[in-house]
Amino acid sequence: MTKPEEVLKYCPKCGSSRFHFEGERSFLCDKCGFHFFINSSAAVAALIENEKGELMLTVRAFNPNKGMLDLPGGFVDPNESVENAIKREIKEELNLDVESLTYLKSFPNEYVFSGYSVFTSDLGFHCKVSGWDKLHIKDDISDIVFVTKENIDWNLICADSIKNIIKFYWNQS
Template identity: 55%
Template sequence: MSPTNPEKVIRFCPKCGNPEFIYQTDNSFLCTQCKFHLYVNSAAAVAALIVNDKGEILLTRRAVEPQKGMLDLPGGFVDVMETVETALGREIKEELNLEIEESKYFMSYPNEYVFGGISVFTIDLAYICAIKSFNKIDAKDDISSFEFYRPEEIPFNDIGGTSMKAILKAFIKYIQV
């Protein structure tokens, strides 16, 4: 078990502060004092599969930890009370200054995202996205740059996330059929 797993990191009940906040076998914690029950669930995240007119796939470089400098698919976390579709459009606008014209669900893949010394488990939802125009594309927010790759030239060893590698490999098979 990773030292960043919530079982290894979370020590106190967030409701009453009791240090006897016991990890349970159902992926939850139970406070022995106030009986608060906290489940460790997956957080929703979105990823955009964007292809230009040349058939190249858009990848971004992470500007921040975790995995700073590694390649990634553009996207990010779904905010509280936000739809997945809204998050997808917001993230692509924030990171690349692009507007999605159309999106279609492709697949999901689980991931472990280590942030601040704790594992945040995500379910990454990938969408195939058509972009209105690439004219104003610009690297912003938490990405340092963007790069287009022909599917057969993607440097998979430079991609940080396990889920992003799996999604990209499935997408390449899908577009080559």
């Protein structure tokens, strides 16, 4: 009971209860005519390796999936470029500067937050950082770990989309 059509009951514009699910992914208000669409939000995930070629994963400090492993990244803000989002998130979470980035592949994700299904398009980027001296773990992560193909525990990765991005990266590199 977390899908938008099961949760959203009133028009977000006029408050009317004559707000109904049109099917597929939109709602229509019979009172004010507001047409509301459910879209997927863009989110970025960074693949960053240390000097030994190990992949950096972050430990999530908050729910959803508190304590589980993730790639650094987050949502793209309204009116922000995807490229800026990845640079901003790496700076916010790790205090590191992205020197170069290469787009890899995207995977869809769906998770439940506040009893509501959230849909994202998780965009994977290979990133190089200018150095590790300024590394400072903050914001919405509590720690980082470095993993390899041999020792990664897939059960600790927070989402299938993130697993898929990592697998794609390792299969093509």
